[in-house]
Amino acid sequence: MTPDADLPAELAIRLRGLAKSFRRTVQLGTSVKDEFVRVLTLRFLREPPPAGFTALHPLDLDLRRGERLGILGGNGAGKSTFLKLLCRITAPTAGWALLRGRVASVLEVGTGFHPDLSGRENVYLNGALLGMSLAEINARFHDIVAFAEVAEFIDAPVKQYSTGMYVRLAFSVAAHLEPDILIVDEVLAVGDAGFREKCLGRINAAEDVKRTVIFVSHDVEAVRAVCTRVIVLEHGRLIFDGDVDAGIARYLSSVHASPT
């Protein structure tokens, strides 16, 4: 279970057999009563053991420092599970992953934003949630606001913001994280084209500081613009690992072959 080999110096991430399956025993919205009745009527003896569902089959992967990995795959391919495992939101059922350096993840733009709070207060809260220290937020606050182009409204409650302003501010906080490993999920689907370009540029700027990026998007052009390597997932399995253009082609053909 514990990795015996160290993480070689040139690697940022190493996965060995990382997998996630659900036993399906834990379901949303069951009640104590349901559970009680199930036990009382001995129904649980007759029921077949709950079918397992594997969201991610054992996955091996080595990612070098500074690599920018794109993950492609249809809905239910296991992309989100993969990211949530790396972000520690959910725990793996087998295998291990070793990550070097500070990890920051943006699975959603504006997590923790509260409509009644001012832009300023939300920047601090969201920054802390994303793993920035107070000192770091203080140091970058001006840049964050300038990048989002909301300087004059920064003390107004964000419920008065337009959708564009809201998204810009939320993304800007995430864009000013300076982690060693940045995990980004489908967050560029929002915002206008100009701002999107700016964000992609911001992610790409990571190149010179050897930042490792893991990027999930359905937008193959964004993947092409950001990534240096692509993996394709299908039904929780790795079906491609390699060059960006070949990966995109593989993804497009798999999506068109079996629309999921």
Added chain:
Amino acid sequence: MVSETLLLTLIAPGSDRQGYFACCWRYRELLWFFARRDLVVRYRQAFLGIAWVLLKPALATGVFTIVFGKVAGLTGLGLPYPLVVLSGMLAWNYAATCVMEGSHVMVNNPALITKIWFPRLLLPLAGMLLNLVDLAVGLGFLALVMLWYGVAPAWTAPLALLPLLVLGMAALGASLWLGALMVRFRDVRAVVPVLITYGFLFSPVAFSAHAAPPAWRSWLWANPLAAPVEAFRACLLGSPFPPTWACVWSVVMAITVLFTGYRFFRHWERIFADVL
């Protein structure tokens, strides 16, 4: 949050079992931001603002003074009856609000839990921190009422923090139990207010335990929340303290609930994101 570049993170089944407190400590600033967020939201939008914090115990004190002091005719042990009620209400409301909010905080914040990782323990803790503000305002109000009745605080007043600590531990333990259960079983939502209502009636909140018939008194002390509430009142107002055995019993129970609640919460915490 503050970590070296070469920090290694291991993700494996069970790898989250170690270093939890160190992790909570690293996220202490987030705890502060959570508490601040809720404080701002609670007071900025509320029309009555801070007055509401005073109005609630004031109204309750009025009502319970009539019900318990006049109708039921319980004695205030030589103290003006409203003081008996108000002191009990402050201690009880702190614990009750912490449990009410702490147990709901996970199911009320699914976006946070499914999209971002941080020690989930911070959520109920932030609520407990925030509720201290209400408590402080309430204590200020109590001081005014004491002034009005010309009752001087007892020299033991600073010791009131001790029963409060016991109540806080019990409240956190209960929040962790109920909060983790609620993620799994939604009908726990309906149970929490019932527990709080009966807890209120069976604790010496709106009356003093010493005013209860002697035959019932030891039964009352069997409720582990009774002694801290009574002790809080005794520290502030100089009314009689609960018996030592009741205090010991409360402390033992509070520690037990907190410890088991923490273990239970930690066990379920790893699947919160899968279930919510």
